[in-house]
Amino acid sequence: MGKTCEGEGEGVEVNKLMLREQLIQFFSEDIGHGDLTSEAIFDNEKGKAYFLAKDEGIFCGEEVIFSAYQLFDPAIEVIMHKKDGDAVRGGEIICEVYGKARDLLTSERVILNIIQRLSGIATETNKAVKKMEGTSIRICDTRKTTPGLRMLEKHAVTCGGGFNHRFGLHDAVLIKDNHIAQCGGDLDTAVKRVKEKLGHMVKVEVEVESREQVKRAVASNVDVIMFDNCSPTEAKEWRKLVPDTIVVELSGGITLHQLEEYVHTGVDYISMGALTHSVKALDISLDVSVKEGVSHA
Structure with a gap:
């Protein structure tokens, strides 16, 4: 990919x-x-x-x-x-x-x-990475780190073979459910406002929770779409709606024991808060x- x-x-x-x-x-x-x-x-x-x-x-x-x-x-x-x-x-x-x-x-x-x-x-990261062997799926972290230790904890993820998501609110846009809710539930409005105010060097990711939101995120031409709290079956079906030009991330309470259920979803990244918040x-x-x-x- x-x-x-x-x-x-x-x-x-x-x-x-x-x-x-x-x-x-x-x-x-x-x-x-x-x-x-x-x-x-x-x-x-x-x-x-x-x-x-x-x-x-x-x-x-x-x-x-x-x-x-x-x-x-x-x-x-x-x-x-x-x-x-x-x-x-x-x-x-x-x-x-x-x-x-x-x-x-x-x-x-x-x-x-x-x-x-x-x-x-x-x-823990290395265990997760090994479960994805033979696939193109990469394991990455989240911002659910220990206050004051983010730099070190994200470094530790890479030492285990994983990848880093954004390091903070300052280096990438992630439009989440509450941002969309504050825009009256209109995903398009949230994306439009971001693109009007930020430059071309900033990546834009949108969190989606339904098939309809996936379609709207694709139409908005964002850089990354995050499937949040969806089942393996939903992830596999939603992935078919997204062109290869857009990165697909899967997230939402996924544990080490659940990872194998998502192996065949076709997503690019699986982000896991569990790598840092409860290890x-x-x-x-x-x-x-x-x-x-x-x-x-």
Whole structure:
């Protein structure tokens, strides 16, 4: 089908400056005026620790690890054994770090919270992508992300093999049911107003919920039509009404277990809020090396 949806490509890149600002906020929330435990126990002793996968999945969080330790001490050495998008199994070392023990332990929880969540998103996305193997359907995300983590969560989707939908309200038009309702239920009016006010570089997508709305969206010559909350049978029938010049997206509460029901609908994209809004974190631990072996920190 070879068409593109807004935000497709390599996916959102991790903006290092933005990530640094976010990490400062996250660490400030957790540390406050200081880590009472680590600061009371340690001075400048050096330590070594390992990030270990405790379950099977897809890793995401490489830049988080690097940037976080740079904030604490640029001298901390980070050796990555896994890159973003790599598969991991329980017991595998993701990376090892060397530096002041106090820094390694103070930063532990924030780093783990983020990379566990991102890896969970990458893992869930990869499962969805595999269910579409052999088809031209692409899995993409939505704006149902954790406030403050959208950049990272959308990056995690791409690490799992998925694609990004729009990143925010600012980079594409998506006329939804409430927009149409506010226009008196007239889809044509909503599309006309958008096209009169916005330039040719902005893509226009319309959400439809009936066969009649599909026809009207096609007649309005929009760039993307989203079939919202429809059955696999409806999606397959509605798809026949849309020319190949218009991208077709399917959305509306679709879960991983339901995906296979939509394999033969002929749509171009399936967007899933479940990739980010209710995903299970991948189990990853930070283990500190001691003389007797490895102890769980």
